[in-house]
Amino acid sequence: MNSLVEFACVPPALLPLQPYSTSQQWYSAMADMHIMQATFQRNDAILDEDDARDKFVARRLFRRLAMSGRFEADDPRDEILDTSFRLYSEDLRPSNVLIDEKLRVVGVIDWEFAFIRSAVDATSQKPRVLARRVYEVDGSI
Numbered sequence: 001m002n003s004l005v006e007f008a009c010v011p012p013a014l015l016p017l018q019p020y021s022t023s024q025q026w027y028s029a030m031a032d033m034h035i036m037q038a039t040f041q042r043n044d045a046i047l048d049e050d051d052a053r054d055k056f057v058a059r060r061l062f063r064r065l066a067m068s069g070r071f072e073a074d075d076p077r078d079e080i081l082d083t084s085f086r087l088y089s090e091d092l093r094p095s096n097v098l099i100d101e102k103l104r105v106v107g108v109i110d111w112e113f114a115f116i117r118s119a120v121d122a123t124s125q126k127p128r129v130l131a132r133r134v135y136e137v138d139g140s141i
C-alpha cells in the first residue's frame with residue numbers, strides 16, 4: 001500500500017485499514033486498490049488508448065470475480081482455509097535459509113519477495129488466474 005501512495009499518488013485516507021475475515025473481503029479490497037491505482041497514477045501508467053482500455057477491463061473483471069466469491073474455497077469443509085492467510089517467500093534458496101546443526105530450519109533471511117497469501121489460494125489445485133493470452137489476428141489482446 002505504501003507503493004500506491006508513493007508511485008500512484010493515492011491519498012492515504014482512501015486506503016483500507018481494517019483486517020479482513022475472509023479471502024473474499026481481502027480480494028475485494030485488493031481489487032478496489034487496483035482500480036484506485038488506475039484512477040490516480042499519471043506517470044507512465046499507460047502506453048496508449050488500447051493499453052488503458054485493457055488495463056481498465058482487467059481490473060473490472062478481477063473486481064467482479066472477487067465480489068462474486070470466485071476466489072473462495074470450493075469445498076465448504078475448507079472454510080478454515082478461507083479465513084486464514086499465510087506469509088510466503090518466493091526466494092527460499094539455500095543462502096536465505098538458516099539451519100541448525102540438526103538441519104532444522106531456524107530462520108529465513110532476505111524477505112524482499114515475501115507476501116501474504118490466502119490459504120485457499122496457496123492450497124488450490126486449480127489455477128486461480130488463467131495464464132494464457134488470446135491474440136487476435138492484428139496482435140491485440
